[in-house]
Amino acid sequence: MPNRSARPLSAQCVTVAGLFLLAATVGRPLAAADFPAFETRVIDPMCGNICYAVTLADVDGDGRQDIVAVTENRVLWYGQPEKPDGEWKKHVIIEDQSDRDNVCIAAHDIDGDGKVDFALGAGWTKIGTLQWLTRGKSLDDKWSVHFIDKEVWLHRLRFADVLGKGKPQLVISPLNKTRGDGVRLTAYEIPVNPRSGRWPPTVLDATLNRMHNHWHIDFDGNKSVDTLTASQEGVSVIRRDGDKWSRLPLARGASGEKPEAQGAGEIKTGTFKSGKRLIATVEPMHGEAAVVYIGPRALTADEDATKPAAWKRVLLDDKLKRGHAIWCADLDGDGNDEVIVGHSDPGPGTVKGPGVYVYRCELPSEDKWTKHVLDDGGMATEDIAAADLTGDGAIDIVAGGRNTHNIKLYVNRGAKRSP
Numbered sequence: 001m002p003n004r005s006a007r008p009l010s011a012q013c014v015t016v017a018g019l020f021l022l023a024a025t026v027g028r029p030l031a032a033a034d035f036p037a038f039e040t041r042v043i044d045p046m047c048g049n050i051c052y053a054v055t056l057a058d059v060d061g062d063g064r065q066d067i068v069a070v071t072e073n074r075v076l077w078y079g080q081p082e083k084p085d086g087e088w089k090k091h092v093i094i095e096d097q098s099d100r101d102n103v104c105i106a107a108h109d110i111d112g113d114g115k116v117d118f119a120l121g122a123g124w125t126k127i128g129t130l131q132w133l134t135r136g137k138s139l140d141d142k143w144s145v146h147f148i149d150k151e152v153w154l155h156r157l158r159f160a161d162v163l164g165k166g167k168p169q170l171v172i173s174p175l176n177k178t179r180g181d182g183v184r185l186t187a188y189e190i191p192v193n194p195r196s197g198r199w200p201p202t203v204l205d206a207t208l209n210r211m212h213n214h215w216h217i218d219f220d221g222n223k224s225v226d227t228l229t230a231s232q233e234g235v236s237v238i239r240r241d242g243d244k245w246s247r248l249p250l251a252r253g254a255s256g257e258k259p260e261a262q263g264a265g266e267i268k269t270g271t272f273k274s275g276k277r278l279i280a281t282v283e284p285m286h287g288e289a290a291v292v293y294i295g296p297r298a299l300t301a302d303e304d305a306t307k308p309a310a311w312k313r314v315l316l317d318d319k320l321k322r323g324h325a326i327w328c329a330d331l332d333g334d335g336n337d338e339v340i341v342g343h344s345d346p347g348p349g350t351v352k353g354p355g356v357y358v359y360r361c362e363l364p365s366e367d368k369w370t371k372h373v374l375d376d377g378g379m380a381t382e383d384i385a386a387a388d389l390t391g392d393g394a395i396d397i398v399a400g401g402r403n404t405h406n407i408k409l410y411v412n413r414g415a416k417r418s419p
Contacts (some may be wrong), residue, residue, distance in 0.1 A: 002411060028117075031056075035360065036332055036414015038374050043078050043088050043398075043407040047071055051400030051407055052099070053383045057107035057116045059091075060139055065389055067398055068093075068118070069407055072101040075120065075133065075143075078407070084390050088409075093143045094133060099123025108159045110194050111388065119170050120145075121154040128152040130172060132194065148188060148199050152178045159336065160216035160225045162187050162240065163202060168309045170199070171227065173214045182207045185214065185238060204245050205229075205238045212265040212285045230267035230281055232259050235293070251293055251313065254284035266290075270328025272363070273335030280339045281312070282323035288324060290316040290341045290359065294366050316359045316369050317341070319349025325384035329395045330413060331358060339369075342381025354380040356410065357397050380404040 024075040049070025056065040059077045067078040067088065075097045078088040103124040110117040110132050118133045135141070153174040161168050169187040177183045185205045191197030210232035219226040219237045235252035239246055253264035265285030270278045279293040293311040316339065319321040325342035332338070339359045346352045355375040362368040380403040389396045394412035401407070 032093050034332060035370075036218055037370055038397070039411040040375065040378075041411060043067060043409050044069070044076075046405050047076060047400070048074060049405060050402050051405065052103045052383055053105050054385050054398050054400040054407065055105055055107055055387050056387050056389070056398065057118075060115060060148050061115060064391070065387055067389075067407065067409070068105060068107065069400055070105045070120070073098075075102060075118065077106065080389065083342045084411075091139060092143060093118070093135075094120075095142065096143045097142070098131060099129050101125070103154070104156050106159050106170070108170075110190055119148075119157055119159070121157050121172065124154050124175070125321050126152070126393065128174065130154060130157070130170075130188075134195075140288055144331075146195055149201065151184065151186070153183070153323050155211070156213050158214065158216055160227075162204065162216065162225050162227060163189065164224055164240065165189065169202075171204070171214070171216070173211045173229070175210065175212060177206075177209055180206050182209050182403070183211045183231075185211070204240075205247050205248060208233050208236065210259065210263065210285055213267050215267050215269060217269055217349050228267050228269065228279065229286075230264035232263040232285070234263045235267060235281060247269075250279070250311070251281075253281065253291075254287060254289065256284065260284065261287075263361060263398040266323065266326040268326050268328045270339070272337065272361070278328065278337065278339075280326050280328050282320070282326055282341065286322045286324065288320045288323065288347070289318045290320060290326070290339065290357075292316060292339060292359075292369075297377065307418045312366065314367055314369065317349075317357070317371060319347045319351075321345040321347040322354070325381045325399070327384045327386045327397070329397075331386075331388040331395050331397075332414060333394065334362065334363060334419060340386060341399060342379065342384050342399055344380040344382055346377075353377060354404075356381055356384070356397065358388030374410050375399070375408070378404065379406065379408055 053070040059066045064080045069076045075093040102122045104121040128151045133143045150346040153176040154166045155175040157172045159168040173186045174183045187202045188199040209232040213230045215228045229236045235251040264281040264283045266282035277295045281291045283289045296310040320343040322345040323343045327340040328337040342356045359369045380401045382402040386397045397410040
């Protein structure tokens, strides 16, 4: 089942000056009759000391997405039940088979056998090991771990065809630099024999610092995959022109005096029904602000992809503490994406959290966003993913916790996606 919430964003190159328009914000959450209700289900009350990451994948091949979670020493998957109110059965993929701590994961059929595999980043603060996982003879057996490479501070990874080879590469982003002027955003090609072959690396960029996350989209409408980054330098797009790479700064993000108070830490993209696009961020890294940048409609094939266009900055919330997860999805079925945000520590606002919130744009005003609280205090959010997990056409939300040690599913009981 595809993740229909992660729709691609294509945009024109932008002028930096156009990004720093101040906008009105919302404060405390407001009620809205047409916003869907969410039913909270605890998938696992104690998955580990920390749930570092969650993702969605059809592990058992039944056509339905399962929940996959990464803890400090394990990778787990929870099988989706046949009935909506059934139990999500817990399975162990690996346990104590990688360097502590596991930190990031991505699903892909790496060996081409028609079954999903996983790439995993582990030992991230000291060693930085990159590996991939293959299943055993049965789904009850432990999976095998295959080494790819080492990159100290390895923090995030995703599959995308950034090299234009016709099949995805594994793209990694370390948190801190280990050599040169910045972190090495690197794409690894999957070899013919991924178990024994070398995964050739290509460095896409090495100019950024404190890169907390990245996201892949066709940014400029040229039908190639680009990379949006959230780093100390703010929001940037890394683009390919033949065999050359360039970085375009889009927004500086937070502008504090110290490096840890600068830039952005989380990044995802979304769209409005009108065709306008948005980039959603948490600013700075582990910061207090949820922000969106609203841009023009998507490009058509005959438009100039390099024509400058201004993006408007809108502050959604500045009362988070350790904001650590963001996602864009159309939760109410009106064709416009909402912004889902999670933070892991209690904040200073009326709703202290930690928790999971949804911000909905009250169009036609792009400056007015309503805050809806899904969880206040019960989810110290470390990661979020969203997709239709129940098969009813409505997008559901999965979150994994840090200090709460848990995994929750927020089932969307409201409107279905509009045609």
